[in-house]
Amino acid sequence: GQQLNQSPQSMFIQEGEDVSMNCTSSSIFNTWLWYKQDPGEGPVLLIALYKAGELTSNGRLTAQFGITRKDSFLNISASIPSDVGIYFCAGQRSGGSNYKLTFGKGTLLTVNP
């Protein structure tokens, strides 16, 4: 299947710091999605990106769809303890079908109060 390289694998930050993570692929994707998984729960959609170059915010979260369509970035500003969790990127190739959704391996975020 398609491969998404998500980095970093884990991050340990202090409360109040900004966070950046990204996903890259050797293939072009038409949709990029960012999910967060809290401990013991299923992933929840944070941001969906449908157009190359698109920059979308959701509160303190901002995500961008790379111009090359091979990458996406997620930034979290002024982190708080409840930001702890695993962040997944996911990409869809042609058509945007959920059957063809490829997930990255996740970034584990730890926030020290």
Added chain:
Amino acid sequence: DAGITQSPRYKITETGRQVTLMCHQTWSHSYMFWYRQDLGHGLRLIYYSAAADITDKGEVPDGYVVSRSKTENFPLTLESATRSQTSVYFCASSVREFFSPLHFGNGTRLTVT
């Protein structure tokens, strides 16, 4: 309560046993999915369903069977469990196939001894 419910939350079974994981959603979403989550692999699609009585294989279907006699239920059966099937299993649903976010259940942690 509305949503997507998985049961059981935790299951321990022995190699060779048959085990069924249940998934129930109250949104009447047409599309349902089963994923497994493993360290180093992220989320991988096992099976999906577009509607009642319509199912198809995902990326890692071997050793699994699904059925969907009713729109709201999508059980996943391991016919003869193996240790390699020890994983966390997530059920998800979406309204449409395209450009429609996945809504995940809280997962079933399965251990095969």
